[in-house]
Structure formats: structure tokens, C-alpha cells
Amino acid sequence: MINIVPKPYYIMERQGCKILDSDSKVCVAPQLEKSINAFSDTFDFIDKKNYKFSIDCDCDCDVKITYNDKLKDECYNIECTEKCLTISTSSYAGLLYATMSLKQMVFFALEGSDKEIQVPCVDIQDEPRFGYRGVQIDEARHFIGAENLKKILRLMSLYKLNTLHWHLTDDQGWRIEIKKYPLLTEVGSKRKDTNIHGWQSTDMVGKPYEGYYTQEQIKDIVEYAKKLNITIVPEIDMPAHFAAAMASYNWLGCREVPCEVHWFFGGKVPLSIDWKDWNRSACAGKESTYEFIFNVIDEVTELFPGKYFHIGGDEAPKDEWKKCPHCQKRMKENGLKNVEDLQGYFNNRIANHLREKGKTLIVWNEALEANNLDESVVGQYWTPQYDPNVKKELKKGRKMIISKHQAFYFDMCYCQYPLADTYNFEPTDKIVPTECEDQILGLEGHCWSEWIADFKKLEMQLFPRALALSEDAWSCKYDKNLKDFNLRLPYQERILDCLDVNYAENEVANPKGYFHRKTEMAKWATCDQYREVRKNAELKKKKM
Known part of the structure; x- marks a missing residue:
């Protein structure tokens, strides 16, 4: 065989x-x-x-x-x-x-x-089914470094995955050198501590955290990826997930108030210290915000020759925009009905700037809420809940990347999303109307790193899920068969062993028992994101 x-x-x-x-x-x-x-x-x-x-x-x-x-x-x-x-x-x-x-x-x-x-x-x-076959790596929350990233690139190429979506900025860190704005790395790449033990925890590691890539390092990684037929899509998050930038230059917000690089994930910690305005977006009214963004884009696009540029655009709080005189003036001048359309305006200006550089903007599906979003902008569907805007925009002809939470959020525990959930995913089953399949650029798996503090855990979350993703994105949908995939998987695991990849063993990747899974999911969510890691290590010891 x-x-x-x-x-x-x-x-x-x-x-x-x-x-x-x-x-x-x-x-x-x-x-x-x-x-x-x-x-x-x-x-x-x-x-x-x-x-x-x-x-x-x-x-x-x-x-x-x-x-x-x-x-x-x-x-x-x-x-x-x-x-x-x-x-x-x-x-x-x-x-x-x-x-x-x-x-x-x-x-x-x-x-x-x-x-x-x-x-x-x-x-x-x-031949491939989809032209875009992606893996997202989040280095804003935890920084893995060039050599580890190159290892991921080599593995992606082995399995014919051709796009790395590189999440380089977020509330918890700015990881790319921007020469015009040195404080982005002098201040924005550092945080005073790191939240651990899940979304409901206020526990901390107890030490500072930092790291970023120089532009020379970025160029080296981009060239390395090119030889592996991998295009890198940079993501510079905006207008939300922007705290590291606002901590560096507080005039980027609607109000010029002190801001810190977030050392926490989610709202539990700031609420515990009575920090009410921790979750803010960049000001969409000030022209200085756009000048900053365009200058950053100008430097970043020089480093990444690929077609696409991601700005996130999800989870954007807009209450401040409703009160901000700059935002309200911008809305009035441009005939914008609401703050959703203001974000559409914000995204469109970025899309136009990118278009002048031969680039196409990608945004998360929440940004499709705007009625005025330029038709050239690519949507990326991630949310676990059904989003009617996705189907609506597909029928209007908008291009889309599918990253559905239930199949492609690889940072979640296997007890929540087993390997079979990734393999069995088919976008035309429920999400994409059959007549709109040509609008799907491809599929992408995600590894958000809030609770992935080390590279070995990152490998375990990615593999063997990335193999299932590769078959979802490459192979003919009529020829996919989970039983056949599982027969081929042990041979691939031997390859991964030789390449020193800490993949999830079958007992971890395909957990059994409804109550066991529910119990483990609860423990993962509330207190211990390393239970599967420890179990996986024990299983590997038994194999030796």
C-alpha cells in the first residue's frame, strides 16, 4: 500500500x-x-x-x-x-x-x-482541489522563533500546504520590526507577565515576556518559504486587537489615555483590577490613524511579495467610536449610517491602499457585517456560530477562505475537536452553496497560541490535524474516506517520528467516551491546558 x-x-x-x-x-x-x-x-x-x-x-x-x-x-x-x-x-x-x-x-x-x-x-x-491551503501560526501571544517556524514550513511543504498565515501582532505583542515606528518593538514587543490556566484564570507565569523579528529575519524566512512553494500572508491586526500598538503610540486611540501591552487573555484579569476600558479599537476617525496604518503597510508589503494581506477585523469594540468626535465627524462626512459601516469605511481605505500595491485584503467574517465593504475584500469564515452574512456575500460573488472553528481551530483540545472532525469537514455540506464553490479560495487551520506556551505543544496541536487538513484542501471530495486515511496514518506517524515531530498519538487525537471528553473539555477550559500534552508524553514513553 x-x-x-x-x-x-x-x-x-x-x-x-x-x-x-x-x-x-x-x-x-x-x-x-x-x-x-x-x-x-x-x-x-x-x-x-x-x-x-x-x-x-x-x-x-x-x-x-x-x-x-x-x-x-x-x-x-x-x-x-x-x-x-x-x-x-x-x-x-x-x-x-x-x-x-x-x-x-x-x-x-x-x-x-x-x-x-x-x-x-x-x-x-x-491536482489540488483548492489553490489556497493554509496554516495559521500565532506568534503575537507566544513567540516560537525562526528555526521552529522553518520546521513548520518544511512539514507544510511535505504535505502540500502552500500558505502560512502569520499572525504577527495582537494585544499581547507586536512581533515585526517597523523602522518608522521603533516603539512598536521597543515597547509593543514586551509584556510584563503572561496569563496561564485558561480564560477564567487570573494566574500568572510571574516573569516578563518579549520577542520580535527584524526585517532581515523576515526576509530570510520569506525566501525560505518560497523554496518550499509556500506564500506567507502577514496579519497586522486592526482596528481591534491593537493594544500593543496603542501602548507604543497612545494617540492611535480615540482618547489619548495610557495603555499597556496586555499580559492577559480575555476579560477576567482586567475586570479583577477594575480596568474598564482595556478592550479598545484604533480610532477610525483620525487621519493620523490611517497615516500610521499606511506607513506600516508600506514597510510590511516590501517584505512579503505574496498577493494577500490580512488585518483581522474581528471582535472590534465600537462603543468608543459612538462617542468619539473624530469618528462621528468621519461618519457624517462620508454618509455612514452606523459604526459597522465606519468599520467598512476603515477596511475599504486599507483595501484601496493595498490595491495600489497589487495586494488583496483579507478580513475575518465579522467584518462582513458592514453593508459598504468593497467587493474585492476576501472574507475568512471562522466563527463557531452560523453567520448568514457568509452565504449572502458568497452569493454576491465575494471570495472566501473557510476556517470553521469546529474543524480547523487546532489550538483547541482534541477532546473538543477530535482528528475525525477535521478530516470529515466538507464546506459544501452546510456552509457553502454548491453553486458558490468556485468562490472558495481554500481552507486554513489555525493555531492560536494563548495557551500554547512552547513549541512541543504547538506540534502536538498541529499534527496530525495538519495532515487531515491537507487532504481536505487537496484531495477530491468524492474520494475522501476516514477509514482509508486512518490506514495510511501510522506510516505517516513513523515519518513524523523520524523528523522529531511531537504529534498527538491516536489515543489523544481520537478520544473515546462522551463523558470522558466532556470532563476533559471542562478541565481544559477552566484550569489545565496541558493535560493532553502530559498524556501524550506518557503514551510516547510506552512506545519506546
């Missing part, structure tokens, strides 16, 4: 295998010469002097990499016989993904010392 994840569109296993070694000859179509690293970096045991770039790939060789302009970007075909391994594609991405499928097939031989690889004879024709 060939255990590739995500499952290819078409796969037929044949008898026999093709042997590759250091003396194997590789013939590459000249159109793919600049893309050859997508193959050679993995099959690095083949001597580079054995590569030939020629239109005539009918020559006697062990590997043929042919150009087929009828295949779309990211698509590929593999035909492996005992005589020759043939890869057909039209792009770097297609060659990379063909290589990732081959890498999974022969992974343990590649990891060994004997570089004679037996590639199973097989026919594969493969």
Missing part, C-alpha cells in the same frame, strides 16, 4: 520497482532547468554530473522530468516503471509536489545510509 498524504487524485500501484542510486542518469526538460532543485535537493545522492537538460527526453536515462504545459500550476503526473521514473509537470510547484509524493513513498530509504532507493512502480495523476 502506498501511503501518500494528501491522497492523490488518481493512483494505481504496479508490480516491481525502479532502483535509483548515485549513478542514476536524470534527463530534464530545459523549461524546468531552473526548477530542478525542487527534485535534486531531496534526491541529493544522485551525482549532479548525471543531470542532462535536453528537449529530447527519449534518451536512455533513469529519471525523466518532462514539461507538460497542459498541466496547471501545482499539478503533476508520475509514471514509474522498472525501467524509468517519469515526472511530468509545468512548474516548480508541480515538480516539488511530485518530489514530496516520492519522498513519502521512499522516506525511510532516504533517511538511511544506503543510498540505493527502490521506488515502487506506480501511476499518479494529481
Whole structure:
């Protein structure tokens, strides 16, 4: 059985295998010469002097990499016989993904010392269902650093996930250097403590927390991701989740009052110290706010060459806007009926600024409440409750990314959202009308990090959920089968073991028993977000 994840569109296993070694000859179509690293970096045991770039790939060789302009970007075909391994594609991405499928097939031989690889004879024709296949990493709450992030990128590429949504700012920290506004990192990247033990807790770690990326570090990570066919979408949260910015420059608020970088998650802590106005949005009336935002965007877009730019736009408190003379004046001047339309105006100005730079704005689905939101803005549906605006906007032609809480909030405990919930998700079942499926850019899984303080826990929350996500986003919806996925999963777990990934063991990822799950969910929510982590560690010890 060939255990590739995500499952290819078409796969037929044949008898026999093709042997590759250091003396194997590789013939590459000249159109793919600049893309050859997508193959050679993995099959690095083949001597580079054995590569030939020629239109005539009918020559006697062990590997043929042919150009087929009828295949779309990211698509590929593999035909492996005992005589020759043939890869057909039209792009770097297609060659990379063909290589990732081959890498999974022969992974343990590649990891060994004997570089004679037996590639199973097989026919594969493969193409993605969605063009956007994303993972979101929140470094505003907890900072993981460049090397850990690169590990996530490598794993994403192995499973054909092509978009990293990088949450870089929030109330609890500003993690990206902005040269025009140095206080964003001098002040905004630091908090005095960190809330622990859940939303109802006022417990603290008891020490300061800080961290951010320089622009040079960002450039390095973006370039690293590019080689893995991963586009990075930066998220600079606004107008809400903006406390780190307002702590740095308090004139960004409607009232210029002192503000701190939040050291807590949710409202329990500020209410306990009688801090009534802790949850504020940036002022949508002052022109100085827009000048600040555009200057930040100008620096950030220079670092990220991708098409999309995320500003969040969710959970925006607007009571202050109703009283603010700057906001009320802005509403009157622009004929805005209410504060929801003021946020629509706010978002539209940002969308227009981004459009001038060839970028498209993404916002969370709460921002779809505005009646005046520009049609070019992409919505991202995350909320656990049904949002009628999503279906309404899809029918009007708006593009959408689906990140439904019940399937794709990977920071939640497995007792709440087991692995099967992610795998069984199908956007056209309830959310997306069948006639609107073409408006769906793709799917994205999220790892918010309020309660993920270390990288090992982050890995456990992501894996194996990210494998289920990859199959949701890549594989044909009519060919998905949970039982078949579970049969392929143990082989993938062996790969993850070799890559030193702290994935969730099956007993954790697929918890049994209604009452057990309810009890664990309650404990997770109220006092202990590391119960599954400890259980997972015990299960891994037993395997050793």
C-alpha cells in the first residue's frame, strides 16, 4: 500500500520497482532547468554530473522530468516503471509536489545510509482541489522563533500546504520590526507577565515576556518559504486587537489615555483590577490613524511579495467610536449610517491602499457585517456560530477562505475537536452553496497560541490535524474516506517520528467516551491546558 498524504487524485500501484542510486542518469526538460532543485535537493545522492537538460527526453536515462504545459500550476503526473521514473509537470510547484509524493513513498530509504532507493512502480495523476491551503501560526501571544517556524514550513511543504498565515501582532505583542515606528518593538514587543490556566484564570507565569523579528529575519524566512512553494500572508491586526500598538503610540486611540501591552487573555484579569476600558479599537476617525496604518503597510508589503494581506477585523469594540468626535465627524462626512459601516469605511481605505500595491485584503467574517465593504475584500469564515452574512456575500460573488472553528481551530483540545472532525469537514455540506464553490479560495487551520506556551505543544496541536487538513484542501471530495486515511496514518506517524515531530498519538487525537471528553473539555477550559500534552508524553514513553 502506498501511503501518500494528501491522497492523490488518481493512483494505481504496479508490480516491481525502479532502483535509483548515485549513478542514476536524470534527463530534464530545459523549461524546468531552473526548477530542478525542487527534485535534486531531496534526491541529493544522485551525482549532479548525471543531470542532462535536453528537449529530447527519449534518451536512455533513469529519471525523466518532462514539461507538460497542459498541466496547471501545482499539478503533476508520475509514471514509474522498472525501467524509468517519469515526472511530468509545468512548474516548480508541480515538480516539488511530485518530489514530496516520492519522498513519502521512499522516506525511510532516504533517511538511511544506503543510498540505493527502490521506488515502487506506480501511476499518479494529481491536482489540488483548492489553490489556497493554509496554516495559521500565532506568534503575537507566544513567540516560537525562526528555526521552529522553518520546521513548520518544511512539514507544510511535505504535505502540500502552500500558505502560512502569520499572525504577527495582537494585544499581547507586536512581533515585526517597523523602522518608522521603533516603539512598536521597543515597547509593543514586551509584556510584563503572561496569563496561564485558561480564560477564567487570573494566574500568572510571574516573569516578563518579549520577542520580535527584524526585517532581515523576515526576509530570510520569506525566501525560505518560497523554496518550499509556500506564500506567507502577514496579519497586522486592526482596528481591534491593537493594544500593543496603542501602548507604543497612545494617540492611535480615540482618547489619548495610557495603555499597556496586555499580559492577559480575555476579560477576567482586567475586570479583577477594575480596568474598564482595556478592550479598545484604533480610532477610525483620525487621519493620523490611517497615516500610521499606511506607513506600516508600506514597510510590511516590501517584505512579503505574496498577493494577500490580512488585518483581522474581528471582535472590534465600537462603543468608543459612538462617542468619539473624530469618528462621528468621519461618519457624517462620508454618509455612514452606523459604526459597522465606519468599520467598512476603515477596511475599504486599507483595501484601496493595498490595491495600489497589487495586494488583496483579507478580513475575518465579522467584518462582513458592514453593508459598504468593497467587493474585492476576501472574507475568512471562522466563527463557531452560523453567520448568514457568509452565504449572502458568497452569493454576491465575494471570495472566501473557510476556517470553521469546529474543524480547523487546532489550538483547541482534541477532546473538543477530535482528528475525525477535521478530516470529515466538507464546506459544501452546510456552509457553502454548491453553486458558490468556485468562490472558495481554500481552507486554513489555525493555531492560536494563548495557551500554547512552547513549541512541543504547538506540534502536538498541529499534527496530525495538519495532515487531515491537507487532504481536505487537496484531495477530491468524492474520494475522501476516514477509514482509508486512518490506514495510511501510522506510516505517516513513523515519518513524523523520524523528523522529531511531537504529534498527538491516536489515543489523544481520537478520544473515546462522551463523558470522558466532556470532563476533559471542562478541565481544559477552566484550569489545565496541558493535560493532553502530559498524556501524550506518557503514551510516547510506552512506545519506546
